[in-house]
Amino acid sequence: xxxxxTDLQRSVADLADRLxxxxxxxxxxxxxxxxxxWYDAALHQQFADSGLYGIGVPEALGGSGLGMREAxxxxxxxxxxxxxxxFLSNVVLAAMPLARFGRSARQSDVARxxxxxxxxxxxxxxxxxxxxxxxxxTSAVRSGDGFLLSGIKTSVSAGMMADFxxxxxxxxxxxxxxxxxxxxxxxxxxxxxxxADGSPEALMTLDAAPVAGDxxxxxxxxxxxxxxWIVQRAxxxxxxCQLGAARRALGITAEWVNQREQFGRSLASSPMVALRAADVxxxxxxxRLTMWHAADLLAADIPASDEASSAKYWAxxxxxxxxxxxxLLQGGIGVVMESELPWLTLRQRHLEFQFGAAxxxxxxxxxxxxxx
Numbered sequence: 307x308x309x310x311x312t313d314l315q316r317s318v319a320d321l322a323d324r325l326x327x328x329x330x331x332x333x334x335x336x337x338x339x340x341x342x343x344w345y346d347a348a349l350h351q352q353f354a355d356s357g358l359y360g361i362g363v364p365e366a367l368g369g370s371g372l373g374m375r376e377a378x379x380x381x382x383x384x385x386x387x388x389x390x391x392x393f394l395s396n397v398v399l400a401a402m403p404l405a406r407f408g409r410s411a412r413q414s415d416v417a418r419x420x421x422x423x424x425x426x427x428x429x430x431x432x433x434x435x436x437x438x439x440x441x442x443x444t445s446a447v448r449s450g451d452g453f454l455l456s457g458i459k460t461s462v463s464a465g466m467m468a469d470f471x472x473x474x475x476x477x478x479x480x481x482x483x484x485x486x487x488x489x490x491x492x493x494x495x496x497x498x499x500x501x502a503d504g505s506p507e508a509l510m511t512l513d514a515a516p517v518a519g520d521x522x523x524x525x526x527x528x529x530x531x532x533x534x535w536i537v538q539r540a541x542x543x544x545x546x547c548q549l550g551a552a553r554r555a556l557g558i559t560a561e562w563v564n565q566r567e568q569f570g571r572s573l574a575s576s577p578m579v580a581l582r583a584a585d586v587x588x589x590x591x592x593x594r595l596t597m598w599h600a601a602d603l604l605a606a607d608i609p610a611s612d613e614a615s616s617a618k619y620w621a622x623x624x625x626x627x628x629x630x631x632x633x634l635l636q637g638g639i640g641v642v643m644e645s646e647l648p649w650l651t652l653r654q655r656h657l658e659f660q661f662g663a664a665x666x667x668x669x670x671x672x673x674x675x676x677x678x
Contacts, residue, residue, distance in 0.1 A: 309598050311379060314372070318358065319379040325352050326387035344506055345467060346390040353391050354423020362402040363421040367414055369401070374539065374605040377402075378546035378597070385550025385657070388649055390505075392428065392464035396420050398543040399463065400427035400472060403484065403523060403536050410520035413486060416470055429472035429536060430459035430510055431661060438670060439474070439537045439661070444512065446475035446483055453477075453522070454514040455485060455493075461660070465508025466498055472523070473512065474533045484532045486521040487512070503652040538600075538610055540661045541618040545597040548621035548657045552590050552628040555650045559583065559632045562639070579635060586624075586631045593620040612674060615667040622664035625654035 311319070329349045353359055361377050363369025370376075377397050384393055397420075404417040404427075419425045431439050444457025455475050462471065473485045487494060493515035499507040524532045560583065563573040573579050597620070600613035629651040633641070641648055662670070 309595065312375070315375055315379040318361070318372070318376045319383055321356055322353075322358060322380040322383045322389075323387070325349060325356065325358075326383055326389045329387075329389065344390055344504055345392065345464075349389060350391045351423060353393060354421075357421075358393065359396050359401070359423050360421035362397050363405055363417050367405070367418045367421060369405075369417070369421040374402075374542070374601050378543065378601045381543055381546035382550035382553075385547035385552075385653065386554040387550075388503075388653055392426050392467065394540075394543050394547065395428035395464035395468065396426060398539050399429035399431075399536065400470070402539060403429070403472060403532065404486075406535070407484070407523040407528060407532055409523070409525065412518075412520055413523070416486065425469040426464060426467050427470040427472070428462060428464045428468045429474075429540070430462040430465065431474065431537060431540060432459065432461045434458055434460050438666065440482070440533060442474055442476040442482055444473065444475040446477045446485060446517075448478060449516070451519045453483075453485065453517045453519075455487065455512045455517055456514055457512050459508075459510040459512070461499060461501070462496075462508040462510050463660075464506075465496060465510055466506045468508075471510065472536070473510075474536075477529075481530045482533045483529050484523040484536070485517045486523065487515060487517055488521075491515050491517075502656040503649070505656065534609075534611060537661065538614040539604055541614045541621075541667075542597060542600045542604060542610075544657050544660050545593065545617040545621035546601070548625050548654065549590070549593050549597055551650050551654050551657065552586075552593065552624050555628045555632045555647065555654070556583065556586055556590060558647055558650075559635050562636050573635070582631050582635060586628050589620070589624045589627050593617070593624045596620050612671055615662075615671050618662060619664050619667040619671075622658045622667070625658040629654050 357370055360369035361372045365371045401417055401420045404413050408414055420427055433443055446453045446455050471487045473487045474482055477483045493513045495511045497509040499509050501507050563579055566573045596617040600610050600617045603610040
């Protein structure tokens with residue numbers, strides 16, 4: 307594959323970069339830990355007005371008809387600048403599955419409203435004590451023309467501000483299904499969870515929550531594969547965010563060691579410093595290559611379970627390595643909350659565990675290899 311971005315990818319990335327740079331400074335203060343004010347309403351509206359939420363939504367529904375490559379280009383910039391907008395949730399976790407598997411006018415309407423920025427949607431992929439996203443304890447029981455959902459979902463990205471949530475659940479025949487849940491429905495309760503970087507997530511409890519039949523994604527033949535489809539894209543999307551954060555952290559560190567002097571010599575001239583930075587650079591390149599390889603396959607609608615797990619593995623490893631090295635080389639300045647590095651570190655820590663950390667990715671790839 308060609309790892310060079312297309313002109314279209316550069317255009318959407320430059321647009322996102324411009325919007326995010328204007329808003330980035332506002333997040334670098336202790337006040338940003340106030341979860342109630344975490345999302346930037348003005349930036350959210352700018353993303354909607356510029357059409358960025360329309361990535362992944364067909365033109366017929368008011369979107370741009372773009373795909374995974376363009377979404378990852380934006381997510382890389384969000385990772386670098388810490389954009390406080392629900393782009394990953396809206397676009398990758400909700401709009402893309404709705405565009406691909408939506409079968410009803412109501413589902414199409416939700417996708418249309420995501421593109422316009424008039425509502426927020428997400429997906430609830432994790433459960434307490436869950437080893438993999440596919441070991442579902444949440445159940446879906448047939449009730450008339452619809453279903454009743456019961457279970458607990460945790461760490462739901464943008465879950466407190468979402469109007470609709472895509473909920474995977476185990477159906478009575480043992481197959482998984484993906485259900486579009488209106489959070490105002492009876493039997494739906496949400497509690498605030500605060501992630502490592504201060505972003506709000508939700509603990510979502512479903513107690514016989516009703517879902518109409520036309521709010522189930524995919525046809526009969528597709529339902530078993532829908533969950534794997536969305537998990538692959540979620541992992542690659544997080545890897546794109548981590549790539550942006552890691553590159554930015556390494557860039558800040560390089561600037562620092564080139565400016566800082568000890569005993570009349572630049573820190574960058576030290577072999578130890580150069581080797582540490584080189585190790586991080588090589589790991590970031592591994593993440594870049596695996597992430598874009600997986601994104602390229604997914605953009606062509608080619609299944610990429612192993613490639614997505616590989617990208618997420620490197621994302622988790624790179625996040626930890628980059629943060630540790632950046633703080634080692636920058637010293638005390640790395641914990642000054644008015645600077646950029648601490649916020650990058652918190653973001654990297656959050657991304658490291660989102661949708662499965664490194665060990666989980668290796669375990670899943672090993673299981674698939676053993677089953678082959």
